[in-house]
Amino acid sequence: MQQAIDKRPRLREATTITGYVTEDDLDAYITAADLVVNLRFPSVGESSGTLARALSAGRCCIVNDTAAYAEIPREAVVHIPILDTVPALVRAMEALLGDSDLRAMFGERARAYALSALALEGVAKQYSDFIDSMHASKTRRANRTPRQSTGKAPPPRASTPSTVEIDGVGSLQATDLRRRIAGIEGAFEAILWFQSADDVARYSLDRPGFLQGAFGPHVTIEAVRLLARPAGPGHPAPPASDTRAGIGLSILGHAHGW
Numbered sequence: 001m002q003q004a005i006d007k008r009p010r011l012r013e014a015t016t017i018t019g020y021v022t023e024d025d026l027d028a029y030i031t032a033a034d035l036v037v038n039l040r041f042p043s044v045g046e047s048s049g050t051l052a053r054a055l056s057a058g059r060c061c062i063v064n065d066t067a068a069y070a071e072i073p074r075e076a077v078v079h080i081p082i083l084d085t086v087p088a089l090v091r092a093m094e095a096l097l098g099d100s101d102l103r104a105m106f107g108e109r110a111r112a113y114a115l116s117a118l119a120l121e122g123v124a125k126q127y128s129d130f131i132d133s134m135h136a137s138k139t140r141r142a143n144r145t146p147r148q149s150t151g152k153a154p155p156p157r158a159s160t161p162s163t164v165e166i167d168g169v170g171s172l173q174a175t176d177l178r179r180r181i182a183g184i185e186g187a188f189e190a191i192l193w194f195q196s197a198d199d200v201a202r203y204s205l206d207r208p209g210f211l212q213g214a215f216g217p218h219v220t221i222e223a224v225r226l227l228a229r230p231a232g233p234g235h236p237a238p239p240a241s242d243t244r245a246g247i248g249l250s251i252l253g254h255a256h257g258w
Contacts, residue, residue: 001017002017004205005017026050026053027053027057030050030053030054030057030059031057031059033054033059034060034096034097034103035059035060035061035062035093035096035097035103036050036051036054036059036060036061036062037061037062037089037093038050038051038054038061038062038063038069039062039063039064039080039085039089040063040064040066040067040069041064041066041082041085041204041224042066042224042225042226042249043064043066043067043068043069043224043225044067044225044226045067045068046067046068047068048069051063051069052114052118054110055076055077055110055111055113055114055118056111056114056115056118057111058107058108058110058111059107059110060078060096060102060103060104060106060107060110061077061078061106061110062077062078062080062089062092062093062096063077063078063079063080064079064080064081064082064085065079065080065081065082066082066223066224067223072113073109073113075106075109076106076109076110076112076113077106077110078092078096078106080092082211082221082224083211083221160187161186161187161188161189161252162184162185162186162187162188162189163188163189163190163191164180164181164184164188164189164190164191165190165191165193165248166180166181166190166191166192166193167193168193169192169193169194169203169249170194170195170199170202170203173207174207174210174213174214175213177192177210177213177214178213178214178215178216181214181215184255185255186254186255187252187253187254188252188253188254188255189250189251189252190215190250190251190253191227191248191249191250191251192248192249192251193229193246193247193248194247194248194249195246195247196247197226197247199247200226200247200249211224211251215251215253215255218255218256219253219254219255219256220253220254220256221251221252221253222252222253222254223250223251223252223253224249224250224251224252225249225250225252226247226248226249226250227247227248227249227250228246228247228248229246229247229248
C-alpha cells in the first residue's frame with residue numbers, strides 16, 4: 001500500500017499509515033473520523049471488529065455490499081458494490097464529505113443499529129436461544145417415530161454447479177477471461193488461479209471492474225471467496241519456499257444466457 005501511495009504525490013501528502021495502534025488510539029481515530037471506509041473483498045463471512053467500533057461510535061461508514069456486510073441495514077451504512085468499487089467509492093465519498101447532515105444521519109442510524117443488534121447482552125441471548133433451539137431439535141428427532149418407507153425413490157438432487165478453473169489469470173485481460181467462461185449456463189463456480197494473494201490484490205487494483213468485464217450483465221455473482229490450491233492430480237503442490245503460491249478467487253454465481 002505504501003508503494004502505491006508513494007506513486008501519487010498529492011495522496012502521499014494527505015495520507016498517514018499508522019500500522020498497528022493501541023485500542024485507545026484506534027477508538028480515538030474512529031471518533032475523530034468524518035468517514036470510516038471499511039472495505040473487505042473477498043470476504044469469507046467474517047465480521048469486522050473495527051466496523052463494530054465505528055458503528056457504536058456513531059460514525060458514518062462505507063462498506064462493500066458483500067457477505068456479512070450486506071446484512072447490515074441500508075439505512076445504517078453506505079453499501080458500495082464489489083464490481084467497479086473504485087468509482088463507486090469516489091462517488092460515495094464525494095457525496096458524504098460534502099454533506100455533514102447526511103453523515104450525521106448515517107452516524108445516528110449506525111449507533112442505533114449497534115445498540116440494538118451488537119450489544120453484548122443481545123448477542124449473548126441470540127447464542128443462548130440458538131443453543132436451546134438446537135438442543136430442542138435434537139430431542140425431537142430422538143423421540144420421533146421412525147417413518148415407514150413408501151417404496152418411492154427419493155427426489156433427485158439439484159444439479160451441481162458447473163465448474164471452470166482458469167490458471168495464470170494474472171496475465172489475462174477481462175476479455176480473455178470472458179472467452180474462457182463463455183457458454184456457462186445456470187449455476188456455476190469459476191475459480192481464477194493466481195500465484196499469490198498479493199497477485200489477487202494487484203490484479204484487482206490494476207484492472208478495476210474486471211469481474212464485471214469478464215462476466216457481463218447476464219451473470220449474477222452471488223459469492224466470492226479465496227481458496228488455497230489443493231495438492232493432487234491437476235493441482236501440483238506449491239514450492240515449499242512459497243507457502244502463498246496457488247491462491248484461487250472462487251466466484252459463485254448464476255448465468256442467464258450469453
